[in-house]
Amino acid sequence: MTTLRRYANRLQEQYLIYRLNGSGMAASLVALFFTHLLWWLLPLEKLRYRRIRRRFRYYYPQITPGKPRLFDPLRFLSQSCYLMLVALPGPGDDRLREAAAARKTFTRFARLTAPLKKALSDAASRVFRAAGEEFIIRSVWARIAAGILLLLAALLMILCITQPLELEYQFIFMALMWVLAMLLRNHRARGALFIMIFISFVVSSRYIWWRVSKTVLLEDPASAVCSLALAGAEIYSYLVMALAYFQVCWVLDRKPAPLPEDRSLWPTVDVMIPSYNEPLEVVKPTLLAAIDLDWPRDKLHVYLLDDGTREEFRRYCESIGVTWISREKHNFAKAGNINHALELTKGDHVAIFDCDHVPCRNFLTATVGWMIKDPRISLVQTPHHFYSDNPFEKNLGLHGRMPQEDTLFHRFIQKGNDTWNATMFCGSCAVIRRSALGEIGGIAVETVTEDAHTSLKLLRRGWSTAFIDIPLAAGLSTESLAAHINQRIRWARGMVQIFRIDNPLFRKGLSIPQRLCFANASLHFLHGLPRIIFLIAPLPYLFCHIYVIFASGAAILAYVLPHMVHTTMTNHRMQQNNRFYFWGAIYETILSWYITLPTLVALISPRHGKFNVTAKGESNRETHFDWTVSRPYLLLIFLNFAGLIYGTWNMLFDPFAEKLTIFINLLWVAYNLLVLGAASAVALETRQIRSFPRVDCRMRATLETVQGHLTEVTVTDFSQQALGLQMPEPRSGVAWHQIFREGDPVFIILTQQREGASYRFSCRISRVAGSHLGITVLPRNLQENIAYIRCTFAEPNRWTEQPRNYDMNTLSHGIHTLVTLGFNGYLKMLRHSPRGFREILNVIVRIMIFVF
Template identity: 50%
Template sequence: MNKLLFSLLLLLLLPVALLVIITPLDSEKQYTFGLIGIATLFLLGLSKSKKVSVIMVVMSVLTSTRYIYWRATETLHFNSTIEAVLGIGLFVAELYVWVILLLGYLQTTWPLKRTIEPLPDDMSLWPTVDIYVPSYNESLDVVRDTVLAAQCIDYPKEKLKIYLLDDGKRDEFAVFAADAGVGYITRNDNRHAKAGNLNHALTLTKGELICIFDCDHVATRAFLQATVGSFLKEERLALLQTPHYFYSPDPFERNLSAARHVPNEGALFYGPVQQGNDNWNATFFCGSCAVIRRVALEEIGGFAVETVTEDAHTALKMQRLGWNSAFLALPLAAGLATERLGLHVIQRTRWARGMTQIFRVDNPLFGRGLSWPQRLCYLNAMLHFQYGLPRVIFLTAPMAYLLFNQNIIASSASMIFAYMLPHLLMSVYINSRMNGRYRYAFWGEIYETVMAFHLVIPTLLTLISPKHGKFNVTDKGGLLDNGFFDFNIVRPHVIVVVMMLAGIVAGITRAVAHNYFGVDPKVMALNIGWGCFSVLILLAAIAVAKETRQVRKTIRIDVALPAIVHYASGISVRTTTVDMSMGGVKLVTPDDRYQHDVIEEVEILLQSGAVCIPVSLIDATEKVIRLQFGEMPLSRRRELVRVVLARADAWITPPHPKDRPLHSLMGIVRCVFELFYHTWKERKARRRSARVNKGEAA
């Protein structure tokens, strides 16, 4: 009955929606219409109701569709071939953004906030699980703690087997696996890269469920108890994915001070997007931190090998056969983010190529087995990675008028502003309202601008030839002794900034003398404003390339745990940890005994037990003591992993504050200011140092 009423209401409202979209208005009436819409949106925004959010989404969809309709019917008139090429290119880019906006609303408006399904008390009913840790060229220092953390998972030992899948065929890995007491699997070739490695292991193991961790992802003790219950409740559940949480900073967080206080790049995907996918039974497999039912994998012939993103393609294949998927939005494992911007670009380029390959070889819009919401969720993911060319177009479009006097939007500045303002304001406001704890306004532009120029050619080539390219492994765990500016990564950004600044100067000159140059000062002002925004975003993207030093081999994690300091004299004193890493610990200074007594061990206390670790003093103050862990056997290191990385609540963090778009924009301005300020300070310091050295030499 409810569906019938909804269908009738939809039929009644469709003509109204059509009128809203296609009714032409002059600039004054369009301004009035847009301002009324914006005011209504802000008034509705005072309510926290989910139904109100849906109404606001509908308003945004209608307003944006009205803008696109106006652009298509009123503004595509050109005076030359070059204007037509540039103008139609800009319109196609806007059309792309409109499609992504609509698909994004579909994904994120109805997130499914799944909870943990408890396991039965009778452990004999629990399924057997094989944990795979695939590796190729990563160092043992990266892989070791992942394997040890897997051994700390709370699950019946007779039902759990752990395998190190070494595609690098390294003797030290075989020795480590034997010492740790886990399985070691290798193969004669590296065919199909990671997917081939996993498929080879499938033929040699027997667990009912397969749990996969990339070699840098350390699991918490609760991982299986939080995920396996869903497979017992739902027989057709093939996949349960959990978020990829990173305990090391990514290039944005390391190189931009403002980025340390905003949700990271992946937060939106591993929040509202995957929860929205889950609502439509379209959760993506992300290659790690997931559990998969073996029967489902065997039914599709194993992990997909046709593309370089075997993870998403594998999920798509299972869903085509009617298997279900789920997403549990709890960080139950954590890994290392890409350390440098260059590595970040390589990784994201592989993702873009892989999703483009799937679009070509197994397009979700075609073929059997998927519902339309599933098809659209996958389509959005694949189209998302085509943002390179549209983003470049948006960044450079103002130059057409500023430098070359090419009018690529055939309309007055007043009409453009009247139609564009409601479209942009509503989309920014609603996305901030719905996803503001996961992605702050304007930061998406930074993330995409960094990558845009690097994605254009790979995605276009892959669209033409989907077999183009190969699987690239992302290096993890590297160090950087000295900071540097990675000019090679941002060379195209710098070139565009220089050209845009030249265009802005030329535009201001022509606007001031508009009678002489015969230009409309309002159109010029619109393009100058657009150009200034492009420069701001480009400079913020360039700032990410200013790499900072990374000299710590292990990442410090803020955690307050009770501890006991054991002195050589036999005296023990209670205190609390401030932060910990796999290399050492910082403690609250309990007293001044450290000044005349040697600290031999520190004991970390947990509800599940305690671990005692040999230490040596690095330094101490009245407030904190810094201790370095000494050499320890594998069994002791496993206990340390359990304390530092594998605690059930290790990665549970408070949510970010709600987004404030203007505050977010000012954070980006701050990043640009710091780029120039810090560069000036460094050059000043180098000149001073050079003068000192010259004086000493004299």
């Protein structure tokens, strides 16, 4: 807080200096914003930048630093382009010697233009090779014609974006765009998607141009602050949208590469499993699956990297043949733990798993093939899959009915990254080439997201990366909303640290697509402040009649509605079942309050903050509402509800009210209240009855009694120690509870589907409910423990065949879900709130139900 206070005082002093020198309020605010934006993006404290700052007036004679003008950022940009690209000194030309020095200082920017053609060409070749297509323009004249057409298309697009239209023609234009998008949205052809992306980009660009040029009111301080805050949030969202369109416009669905038939040619692999404070019962399945990986025994070495230095772990590792590694200095958290192990091991490749991620038996055979096929591939990443419910699924009762929160990144965005050779290391479920790690000095330790930073360093050194969209390991989700938020805070702070310390936009060694992919990954985590602005943006008008968008209600509908509709439609077409309607807003709302301060601090002072471990293996013993986590949501709910009441009163009883504008803001507030209600619903932590999560499945098995009677059954779920069985109809008409009783010993025969091997386990019946039996598995030795994990968690293709109900991703279903979850959130708060507060919430919920 001291750092933030000092920073705020410095901003205030600089603002007063600008005003005393005669600059206007808008110009001073713009100058402050762009000046400090440059400080965040560039290491201006370095020597090459200090040279420019000392001779700033020489390089930029159009700008007076102490007395900024409104359009100084444009002047700065145009002059920088001139110095980099135009002011090239000839032999003996003393007039431009200083400009040449400036150009050398700007080398990193100038170099971006040279590899542009090569980067796009390489990316296109990579995409079309993966798609099995040939797309080569062989004729020089054909290339020139294509370039001219692209230039004309760009000019027409700029004209389309900036051309002012009367309101009725704007409605006609947007209606035509909507009809065209509706005709294309059900076509699976890639060309149809490209056109939808182009339409969405044009419509959104036209909206942003209209917002910036027509609707920002700067007449008084309050209007200026509110207008600029909302415009800034919208520009941020627009930039992230544009980067995301580029990132996933063509996703690469890479398949595993075959290994050599001669197994003696297979490389050696060190499997590293870092652990810190997790219970041994959480780590056991991962260790057992790791030593049973389908790989030559003499080429596979498994290591448990115990940063907690626990004697219990050492003894267990010795009993199963795993090498236990600990260290004296516990610096740099997980990254330091792995780097310490790298010094003690020597395998050709390193496979890394979080201690709760159980690998499938075919993990190495499905991934290492690419390392052999392409010696420049340094990393093969697979998706993170979680077999336990995350807080959203568990607390909202949505098990199997919606994609997991991080499915969008791990099953979709990573495939887009792979298209541009920008796959990100995610810290687990990956194989890395040891020689590549040695070249960059091991796992990155400069930020708390050591995984993404490591992949960035590998790419900068010229290595390639790959992503295989097959879940080959599965782990535990965060057990509570508080733990989930804590994990996302670390990710957000780390990605912003990367953007600040090792900015992908300006550091050497990356192609333009790689820069954009990593920049988007970092910028995404800055959504906290924009999301909060969106949640309170309608309130200034409803309470104080301050125009955050200085336009009529009809104009707002003509520009805002198409922007929202096309963005939603295009994202749905691209993402398909990886994320449902409105869930992005709910996720961001839950995190926004908590990641805002850490990300802003990381922008200002990236070295602040520490690594925090995500707890795994915990459980909720009783249902409770987490009021501590929900405090920000309650404040925002109160403000929006007050705006709803006050705005409705004005619309009904104020004869001079702008009813259409108030109505639009009321709709905005109602949407915010639904999103906030859904976010609050996740804070009701439900009781976790079982010690270990159950995994749904459909497996054939045979149940054997001690008398030798065999019954064919279906395994419906499993955990680390138990199985759920669906029994057939009894032949004799006798109910199963009359045949089996709790505590009876039985045997279960499981078959590993891929290899066809059968295994027999001793069990005890733990529950009899109708035709459903619950049994506890009792392995007698290490071999049976490994066999049980092999038949359940480590079964190849286990996680690609998980039953899901994803066929309801429609707009009407999304609206129904949002309304249902929103009201359920308020009802949950009502049931679990203190008596006095319950009365207030009861009134709020009844009024909202009446309105809807």
